Amino acid sequence: MDTAARPPTLIAFAGSLRRESHQRRLLQHVAAGLSPGCHVAFLEPDPLRLPMFNQDLEGDPAIRAELVALHERVATADGMLIASPEYNGGVAPYLKNTIDWLSRLPRIDPDYADRWALRHKPVLLLSASTGWSGGLLGLQSTRALFAYVGALVHAETICVAHADHWQTPEGYGFEPDFEAHVRRVAQDFVDLASALRKPRADA
Numbered sequence: 001m002d003t004a005a006r007p008p009t010l011i012a013f014a015g016s017l018r019r020e021s022h023q024r025r026l027l028q029h030v031a032a033g034l035s036p037g038c039h040v041a042f043l044e045p046d047p048l049r050l051p052m053f054n055q056d057l058e059g060d061p062a063i064r065a066e067l068v069a070l071h072e073r074v075a076t077a078d079g080m081l082i083a084s085p086e087y088n089g090g091v092a093p094y095l096k097n098t099i100d101w102l103s104r105l106p107r108i109d110p111d112y113a114d115r116w117a118l119r120h121k122p123v124l125l126l127s128a129s130t131g132w133s134g135g136l137l138g139l140q141s142t143r144a145l146f147a148y149v150g151a152l153v154h155a156e157t158i159c160v161a162h163a164d165h166w167q168t169p170e171g172y173g174f175e176p177d178f179e180a181h182v183r184r185v186a187q188d189f190v191d192l193a194s195a196l197r198k199p200r201a202d203a
């Protein structure tokens with residue numbers, strides 16, 4: 001199939017393990033509003049089984065297998081939606097730990113030395129917070145993290161302040177202006193990811 005005709009495939013990752021996570025709810029809300037044909041695959045509901053990073057565990061075959069599987073999913077996606085809660089003004093530990101582990105794969109396995117999945121990978125950052133800031137401060141360190149590992153971090157972000165207030169049984173019931181902002185930023189990102197996507201072997 002012609003690359004331009006193939007619908008974009010995104011993966012979504014919520015940097016919170018909480019069952020009722022606002023990050024996951026926000027990703028689901030955004031995914032539901034995208035243009036038809038744009039496929040969003042969630043890394044969860046199965047939480048990643050990576051322990052707290054410890055360089056002594058790099059040789060563990062089970063961890064290696066988890067990293068290889070994760071790397072494959074990132075590599076085959078046209079872009080990533082990353083929602084991170086703000087913890088004390090910074091990036092959430094579950095997300096940081098995941099990226100720290102993944103970043104080791106090219107160093108511990110020569111097969112991955114020249115095909116780092118996050119290199120030039122379009123990434124849209126999102127955050128939902130129960131506070132007034134919407135997690136914007138935390139996204140500064142999340143942005144620095146993804147830029148450091150070589151991703152193309154989209155300029156705009158989606159930040160939801162007072163997330164409890166907007167929550168509905170279906171997702172979020174934002175004011176129309178904010179809902180329009182969310183949809184425009186998400187669609188701009190999809191358009192960017194579509195324009196930058198690479199041909200896939202199975203395409």
Ligand SMILES: Cc1cc2nc3c(=O)[nH]c(=O)nc-3n(C[C@H](O)[C@H](O)[C@H](O)COP(=O)(O)O)c2cc1C
Pocket residue numbers: 016017018020021022023024085086087088089090128129130131132133134135
């Ligand atoms: C350890 C911790 C630190 C937090 N720090 C902040 C913070 O710096 N700014 C903020 O707006 N909210 C902060 N919060 C509140 C989070 O925005 C809120 O718990 C949010 O629901 C977490 O995301 P989740 O629902 O996806 O788990 C913090 C929460 C925790 C548990």
